[in-house]
Amino acid sequence: xxxxxxxxxxxxxxxxxxxxxxxxxxxxxxxxxxxxxxxxxxxxxxxxxxxxxxxxxxxxxxxxxxxxxxxxxxxxxxxxxxxxxxxxxxxxxxxxx
Numbered sequence: 001x002x003x004x005x006x007x008x009x010x011x012x013x014x015x016x017x018x019x020x021x022x023x024x025x026x027x028x029x030x031x032x033x034x035x036x037x038x039x040x041x042x043x044x045x046x047x048x049x050x051x052x053x054x055x056x057x058x059x060x061x062x063x064x065x066x067x068x069x070x071x072x073x074x075x076x077x078x079x080x081x082x083x084x085x086x087x088x089x090x091x092x093x094x095x096x097x
Contacts, residue, residue, distance in 0.1 A: 052077040
């Protein structure tokens, strides 16, 4: 985790956002706290609905984290699929170029 810690801008809890993770309010709270618009943010997660569909519906980029490489495909709502957080960082850096 140390290798990627420097790239994490915020960790938002449901308690802080005042809602469950499955509520779009959670992602909106994170965007507000970070002071960014949806197209400037990337959600990395391992759940299709909560981590991909909801942020995508708000205009965020999404990266599906498949640590065990169980899926042979990238979920349709994900912009990319990776197996490690380091790969996610590499993907984000490619998007920035």
